[in-house]
Amino acid sequence: MSKPIIEIVNLSKKYKIGTRQTYYELGESFVNLIKNPLSILPKRIKPKSDGQNTEIWALHNISFKVSQGDRIGIIGRNGAGKSTLLKILGRITAPTKGKIHIRGRIASLLEVGTGFHPSLTGRENIFLNGSILRMSRSEIQRQFDEIVYFAEIEKFLDTPVKHYSSGMYMRLAFAVAAHLRAEILLIDEVLAVGDVTFQKKCLGKMEDISQSGRTILFVSHNTQFISRLCDRAILLHEGRLIKDESSDKVVSYYLQSELGTRAFREWNQKHRAPGNEVSRMKSVKILDKNNNMTDSIDITEPVKVELIYEVLKEAWSLVPAIQLFNYKGIVVFTSNDTDIYWNKRIRKIGIYKSIVTIPGNSMNEGGYFVRIGMGTYIPWRKHFTERDVVGFTIIDSGKKKSARGGYVGQIDGVVRPLLHWETE
Amino acid sequence: MSEITITSKYNIKSVKASIKEIFEYKDFLYILIWRDLKIRYKQTVLGIAWVVFQPLISTIIFTVFFGNLAKIPSGKLPYSLFVLCGLVFWQFFSSSLVGASDSMIANESIIQKVYFPKVILPIVSIMTSSVDFIFNVILLLVYAGIIGYFPNWSFFIVFPLATITTVVTALGCGLFISALNVRYRDVRYVLPFCIQILLFLTPIIYPMSIVNERNKLIMAINPISTVIESVRLTFSGNGTLSPQFIIISIISMICILIIGFIYFNKTQKFFADII
Numbered sequence: 001m002s003k004p005i006i007e008i009v010n011l012s013k014k015y016k017i018g019t020r021q022t023y024y025e026l027g028e029s030f031v032n033l034i035k036n037p038l039s040i041l042p043k044r045i046k047p048k049s050d051g052q053n054t055e056i057w058a059l060h061n062i063s064f065k066v067s068q069g070d071r072i073g074i075i076g077r078n079g080a081g082k083s084t085l086l087k088i089l090g091r092i093t094a095p096t097k098g099k100i101h102i103r104g105r106i107a108s109l110l111e112v113g114t115g116f117h118p119s120l121t122g123r124e125n126i127f128l129n130g131s132i133l134r135m136s137r138s139e140i141q142r143q144f145d146e147i148v149y150f151a152e153i154e155k156f157l158d159t160p161v162k163h164y165s166s167g168m169y170m171r172l173a174f175a176v177a178a179h180l181r182a183e184i185l186l187i188d189e190v191l192a193v194g195d196v197t198f199q200k201k202c203l204g205k206m207e208d209i210s211q212s213g214r215t216i217l218f219v220s221h222n223t224q225f226i227s228r229l230c231d232r233a234i235l236l237h238e239g240r241l242i243k244d245e246s247s248d249k250v251v252s253y254y255l256q257s258e259l260g261t262r263a264f265r266e267w268n269q270k271h272r273a274p275g276n277e278v279s280r281m282k283s284v285k286i287l288d289k290n291n292n293m294t295d296s297i298d299i300t301e302p303v304k305v306e307l308i309y310e311v312l313k314e315a316w317s318l319v320p321a322i323q324l325f326n327y328k329g330i331v332v333f334t335s336n337d338t339d340i341y342w343n344k345r346i347r348k349i350g351i352y353k354s355i356v357t358i359p360g361n362s363m364n365e366g367g368y369f370v371r372i373g374m375g376t377y378i379p380w381r382k383h384f385t386e387r388d389v390v391g392f393t394i395i396d397s398g399k400k401k402s403a404r405g406g407y408v409g410q411i412d413g414v415v416r417p418l419l420h421w422e423t424e
Numbered sequence: 425m426s427e428i429t430i431t432s433k434y435n436i437k438s439v440k441a442s443i444k445e446i447f448e449y450k451d452f453l454y455i456l457i458w459r460d461l462k463i464r465y466k467q468t469v470l471g472i473a474w475v476v477f478q479p480l481i482s483t484i485i486f487t488v489f490f491g492n493l494a495k496i497p498s499g500k501l502p503y504s505l506f507v508l509c510g511l512v513f514w515q516f517f518s519s520s521l522v523g524a525s526d527s528m529i530a531n532e533s534i535i536q537k538v539y540f541p542k543v544i545l546p547i548v549s550i551m552t553s554s555v556d557f558i559f560n561v562i563l564l565l566v567y568a569g570i571i572g573y574f575p576n577w578s579f580f581i582v583f584p585l586a587t588i589t590t591v592v593t594a595l596g597c598g599l600f601i602s603a604l605n606v607r608y609r610d611v612r613y614v615l616p617f618c619i620q621i622l623l624f625l626t627p628i629i630y631p632m633s634i635v636n637e638r639n640k641l642i643m644a645i646n647p648i649s650t651v652i653e654s655v656r657l658t659f660s661g662n663g664t665l666s667p668q669f670i671i672i673s674i675i676s677m678i679c680i681l682i683i684g685f686i687y688f689n690k691t692q693k694f695f696a697d698i699i
Contacts, residue, residue: 015697027610087696091430091539094693100430114537119463131455132538 003103005184005215006066006089011098013059013084013239056272058084059095060239066184071216073226073247075254076236077262078388082219085236086186089217104183104215107133113173118162122153122172125161129176143179150205151175171198178205184215223251238272262286262391263295274386275309278316279374282308282351286370286392296393299416300400303358303392305370311347316376318347318383320354323371324363325387332363332414336375343377361403361418364411365396442689445541453544460552475556476563479511486511490629499631500660505568509659510628510652512564516557517590517648518619523549524598525615528606528695535696542692543685546598550591557587568659579658586651589677593647596680599688606695627652644672647680 059081066072074082087093089100090108115132116125126147130140140147148154151172153164161169187206203225210216210229220226226233226247233250235243243250263286267273274281287304288294297303307320319342324332335356337343370392373385396404403418404411446453465471483504490496491503498506524546528535531545561583568574605611626646627635632653635643643649650665650673657663 029608088430091428092536093696095430098431102428102430106428108538115531115534117459117463119466120459124459124462128455128459131451132534132540134452134538137451 002068004065005068005070005103006217007099007101008065009063009099009101011059011062011085011088011100012057012096013081013088013093014055014096015058016055057239059088062098062236062239062241064234064241064244066215066217069213069215070232071210071230072218073230073233073250074217074219074236075223075226075233075250076242079238080236081239082236083188084239086188086217086219089186102184105134106184106186107180107182108186109133109177109180109188113169116161116169116173119160121160122148122157122164125172126176129173130180133177133180134182135180139181147172147175147179150178150201167198174198174202178202178209182214184217185209186217186219188219223255227251238269263293265389274372274384274389275312275374276383278313278383279309279311279318279347281372281386282310284308284370284372284389286390287355295391296395298360298400299363299365299394299396299404300360300402302360303394305356305358305390307354307356307372308351309354309374310351311349314346314349316347316381316383317343317345317378319343319375319377321373321375322356323373323385324358325369325371326364326366326414330414332368362415363394364413364416365394367391367393442541442543446544446547449540449544452540453548456544456548457551460548461555464552465555472559475559479508479515479560479563482511483508486629496630497634499633499656501573501656502571505571505573505659506631506656507629508564508567509656510626512557512560513586513590513648513651513655514623514626514628515560516553517594518623519556520550520553520591520594521597521601521619522615523553524594525601525605526612527598528602529609529612542695543599543688546595546602550594550598554591573659575658576661579655582654582658586655589647589651589673592681593677596677596682596684599684600680603688603691603695606698607691622646631656640669641672644669645676647673647677649673 062081062085074085076082084093086108088095089102089106091106092108113129115129117128120128126144127137127140131137135143148157151168151174153168153172156164156168161172164172187209206218207229210218216230218226218230230247232245233243233247234241235250235254243253264283265285266283267281270280283306285293285306285308286295286297287306288297289302289304291304305322307322309320311318319337321334321336323334326332337354337356368391369388370390371385371387372389374383375381376383396402398404401418403416486507487504491498491507496503501509527545527549528542534540535542565575601611601615625643626648627643632640632643632649650670654665657665
């Protein structure tokens with residue numbers, strides 16, 4: 001048997017909390033140096049651990065092998081380490097520990113349209129984007145017509161892309177990426193873009209690619225798609241590899257376990273939980289009116305969000321809050337705990353449960369995401385917030401009396417309250 | 425089949441391996457240069473006019489204030505030609521440096537999405553600036569011709585060497601500052617100020633001859649001083665630079681390049697994490 005095309009051995013990646021997206025300022029470092037001139041010396045003594053870990057392992061001891069022609073799906077919820085894995089494979093960022101051997105040309109499609117420039121024409125951008133994705137000039141020329149045909153932009157080939165509609169822009173970007181020739185492809189499902197018809201075309205193209213005998217690593221939330229396209233799947237959770245088996249087995253395990261539901265989020269590792277030295281989240285759950293966990297709720301029924309958190313220091317009064325986002329990323333509303341009893345009282349150390357109820361007949365159909373937060377009114381302080389903690393879907397079965405009335409079409413709007421009407 | 429091993433270990437790639445990698449990515453290098461030029465010279469005439477406009481206006485201002493009012497000596501050359509000589513190279517150096525220093529941040533979206541040798545980015549911005557430089561050199565020669573000055577034969581040796589020195593110095597500084605810029609985002613605010621100071625520490629508006637001997641040697645640490653002085657000599661005809669002066673500049677240039685390259689190489693693996 002030939003050597004595996006990708007071999008990952010004990011791969012780990014550590015991020016320091018807070019430095020993941022940030023950089024320093026020279027001025028700041030300079031002031032620190034003046035305040036504490038010794039800080040420039042290499043630290044021999046480890047800083048005292050204050051119980052709060054400032055590092056997280058985005059990936060922890062991941063090992064697996066990929067053979068030529070394998071189609072592997074990588075699943076896991078947000079923050080499981082899927083994109084970190086793809087980034088390391090694409091050599092965009094270096095691992096902290098471990099090794100990867102790659103035997104072949106690798107191409108990563110982490111985001112379409114990399115390097116697109118708005119004032120260049122469609123034709124020019126095809127060449128620019130193609131060569132950024134490591135296609136040779138002759139390769140691009142050979143596939144040029146096919147790319148243009150696929151993107152459906154023949155008429156606008158010599159128009160600067162800043163005049164394109166967003167749909168056209170995305171179609172072109174996807175088309176270039178989809179015609180990439182490499183032995184190993186890293187694909188992120190968010191690549192499927194545009195309107196519904198084009199999305200189908202994108203997914204169809206991905207299916208074609210997957211049948212062409214190339215090695216593919218495919219990140220997706222869409223479990224159906226994974227079981228259809230991939231023969232093997234890998235489940236990641238909090239940076240660890242939980243399961244590595246046939247895609248059907250992994251997908252059914254994922255769906256049955258609490259990992260698959262969007263309605264529940266629990267933090268087992270303390271340093272990963274949102275929180276600070278005052279309080280820390282333990283879990284968040286979506287409940288229906290009978291307090292059963294669910295991620296889809298009828299439009300007429302109330303939705304409850306249950307927050308369980310731990311108070312670590314007896315010094316602050318605490319006000320939990322939630323913010324609801326719809327699938328377009330619009331904030332639907334923000335709600336703080338308005339209970340005067342708790343607002344003014346300093347919380348004793350212990351575990352607390354707060355439940356907020358969103359009444360039925362208030363939101364429109366569709367998917368929602370919950371952001372949680374913890375604050376104090378006096379003196380004002382924001383302790384922590386975390387986005388996309390849990391999610392749920394509001395469905396309109398049309399069985400009970402809702403704001404729909406007798407109308408059968410789609411009802412627009414961020415909210416859909418059942419209001420009182422009077423006619424004289 | 426190509427085999428790559430990805431590890432966390434930081435190993436300085438040998439200079440040979442780094443250069444080999446740049447050659448492997450030459451298509452990528454060309455297309456980025458092509459992109460930048462395309463955007464810059466989209467309106468060809470306007471693009472060139474703007475590029476030539478900057479040294480021209482500076483020359484007029486400097487000639488009026490430093491040449492006519494302050495009466496700074498300019499040797500055998502008329503002050504306007506004297507200062508234009510300096511500005512053409514200075515402009516090339518400073519725009520290369522600013523472009524190179526900003527190149528990582530400007531191409532942040534590409535850095536986060538695909539792998540390539542990052543050293544390409546400062547090279548691209550220097551190459552792009554060199555096109556501006558060509559137009560400015562033409563301006564210099566035309567202007568010198570109009571007022572009746574022609575460089576002697578040594579120009580054909582001095583000019584290429586001066587250009588290479590400017591490119592290498594700008595690349596060395598650019599590599600260092602671009603890597604620093606990723607880490608410390610306020611560097612970009614400090615840089616224009618430093619360039620301003622450096623403008624006055626380089627013999628652009630005044631000749632080297634008015635500086636005392638000890639300070640001359642200190643000024644030679646800046647290779648651009650030597651570049652400008654030697655190009656002026658090709659116009660004024662006679663006189664030579666002291667060898668001591670040239671040697672200091674060459675050593676300094678090589679040090680700048682090595683330090684810049686090492687610092688850049690050491691930090692580039694983690695650019696995508698902090699950018």
